[in-house]
Each structure stands twice: as C-alpha cells, then as structure tokens.
Amino acid sequence: MALSTRIRISIVNFASLFYFKKKSKVIFYHDIHSDKKYTEMSTPIEVFKNHIQIILENGYEIVAEITKPIGQIEICFDDAFLGLFKNIELIKKLKIPIQLFVISSYINKKNHINKQQLLEFNYDSLFTISSHTKSHKILNDISEEEIRGELKDSKHELESLLGCEVSSICFPEGAFNNRVVQIANSLNYKKQYSCIPGFYFNQVFPSVIGRSLVQFANKTEFESILKGGDHILSFWYKYKYYKK
Template sequence: MAVSTQIKIILIRFASMFCCSKKSKAIFYHDIHSDQRFTNMSTSVELFKKHIQIIRESGHEIVSKISKETGQIEISFDDAYLGLYCNFNVIKELDIPIQLFVVSSFLEKDNHINKTQLLELNKSDLITISSHTNSHKILSEIDAETCRFELTESKKGLEELLDTEVNSLCFPEGKFNNQTIKIANEVGYEKKYSSLPGFYFDEFTQGVKKRSLVQFAREKEFKAILKGGDHILSLWYKLKHFK
C-alpha cells in the first residue's frame, strides 16, 4: 500500500474519532468481483458484503434516492464494468438499490457491460441507470462545445436505449468546474455527483452532490468514512477536482 494511502487512512480514522454523525451519505465503487476481475478498481464480493453488513448494523438504510437528512446511504457504481453484471446475484441477494453511472460509448468496450446486458439490468427495480458522459473525457479540461456534446450525447443515447429519463450525471475522475455545472444544468441534469467527500445534503453548490469513494476501505476505515471521517480530506480533493 502506498505511503500516501496509509496517511489518508490514518487521517480519516483519526478525524472520525471526533465525528458521531449519522447524516445521509452517498458512497461509490467501480466494480465487484468474485473470481474474475475486470478492473483493478474492483472490490471483492466479500469486502462489498462486509460494507453492506456494517451499513445495516450501524442503523442506516440503503435507498435508491436519499430523502432524509439522516440515516440513509445511496450506493453508486461508476463506469459499468462487467463484474457488476456477472455478480448481480449478489446485489439481488443483498437486496440493495444501486445507481449505475454508464459511459455510453464504453457499452461495446472490453470488460464493460454491453447494451443487451444493460437492458437486462434495467429491468430490475434495484437499478437506476445514469450518465457518466459519452466517452469519459475530463470535463474541466475540454472546451464548452465538446463538454455539451459529451453530456447531451450520453443522455440522449441512454434515454433512447432504455426508454426512460436520465437526470443524473457523475463527473469522470470527479473533475469539474463552473462551466461543467452550467452546461450540465442546461442539458437537463438535475443531480451532478462529484467525488468530493461529504454528506449528501451538504452540497458543493446547488445540485452538485458529494460522494465518498469506498472501494478499498477495510472495516475500520469504512466505519470511519460512514461517520464523516473522510471529510478531513475535502480541501485536498477540492484543489484536485475543481478547476
């Protein structure tokens, strides 16, 4: 484990000693795996189940859309890797709603969920499909016209494929700026998910939600994140992600 990661974990656990919050929070992963791994960002099914157990034992409920100030957790997966499809029985067994952020042009790419599989997942009440742009370009590093294309193309493509409205977006690599927010609002995204740690209703700006990445968190780190221990890294993430 890299030294910077170890320092981060120590800071999160230390900060959580001063937190006792049960405020609602969005958390996210990239994939889950049992035997075959489709990305090095994937979480083992074993660890994922442990997280769900911790969430439930801490008295939180897992919901598809947070509506209460406290006690609710929203779970999302970015990039639509194939492991989620292959292990969807785990999601069903745990009976947890999840939001899947899909990069529309990745639907035919190796190691990713394809259109047929996405249509199959979309039939489940446990899945909400949302946009992660058309081709995963870093939105704060492209011009306005390209950004508008990335956001419009993905929304339109997914809506046509799934025959449902797509109103949420998450930023590739969590990176965004004021231009990104403005265009996302104009294109019609009500909710924009960042990767800045924070509680759900503690928005970065109107409609820009905070989310905590938990994909490799061991038991104690995960418990610390649920309480808001990772908010100590907010400023560092803001400097890295908002440009």
C-alpha cells in the first residue's frame, strides 16, 4: 500500500474518534466480483459482504432513499459494470436497495451491462436507475452546450428505455461547478451526487449530496468512514472536484 494511502487512512481513522452520532450518509462502489473482475475498481464480494455486516451490526438501516438525519445508509454503484449484474442473486438475498448510476452510451459496451440487464435491474424494486451522463465526460472541462447534451441526452435515453422518470444524477469523477449544477437543476435532476464526503443532510453545495468511496476499505477504515472520519479531508476533495 502506498505511503500516501496509509497516511490518508490513519487520518480518517483518527478523525472518526470525534463523531458520536450515527448520521445518515451515502457510500459508493464501482463494482463487485466473485471471480472475474470487470474493472480494477471492483470490490471482492467477501469485502462487500463484510461491509454490509458492519453497517447492520452498527445499527444502521440500508435504504433506497435517506429520509432521516440519523441511522440510514444509501448505497450507490457507478458506471454499471457487469460484475454487479453477475452477482444480482447476492443483492437479492441480502435485500439491499442500490442506486445504479448508468452512463447511457456505455450500455451494451464491453464489461458493462447490456439493455436487457438494465431492464432486469429496473424491474427489481431493489434497484433505482439514475444517470451518470451520456458519455462520462468531465463536466468541468466542456462547454455549456456539451454539459446540457450530456445531462439531457442521458436522462432522455434512460427514461425512454425504462419508461419511468430518472431524477438523480452523479457527476463523472465527481467533478462539477456552478454551471453544471444550474443545468442539472434546469433539467429537473432533483438529486445530484458528488464524490465529496459529507453527511446526507449537510449538503456539500446547495442541491449537491456528498458521498464516500469505500470500495477498498478494510474493516477499521470502513467503520471510520461510516462515522464520518473522511469528512476531515473534504476541503481537499472540494479543491479537487469543485471548480468555480
């Protein structure tokens, strides 16, 4: 493990000692795998199962949508890689709601779910399908017209495929600025998810929800992140992801 990673984890573990309330928050992964990995960002299924056990043992409830300031965890998966679909039976067995952020132009692409699999997810009430833009462009780097296209086209494509409203979006690589937020609001994306850690009801920016990446967290780090230990680094994440 790189020294910078070890230092980051130590800071997160230490900071978590100062949080006593179990405030509700969103955590996210990219994929899970039992044998074949579809992305280097994938979490081994045993690690994922341990995380779920820790969440439940600590008295949190896993929900599709957070409604209470205390005690609820929402789980998201980004990019719609194939591993989650291959392990759909595990998710059904665990009965955990999952929000899946889909890049609309990646449907049917190698290592990603196809249209049929997307429909199967949508058919199951455990899964909520949301937008992760049309082609995963970094929204801070493109023109206003392109941002609008990325957000509008993915919403339209997903809604016509699924036959239901898509009202949440996650910004690719967590990058956003005021213009991105304005456009997302104008397109009626009621919830916008970032990669800046934060509790659900302490929005990192108006209309933007914080999330914590937990895909490689061991037991101690995962418990620290649940408590909010990673929030101490949010100034650094804001610097990295948010541009005026």
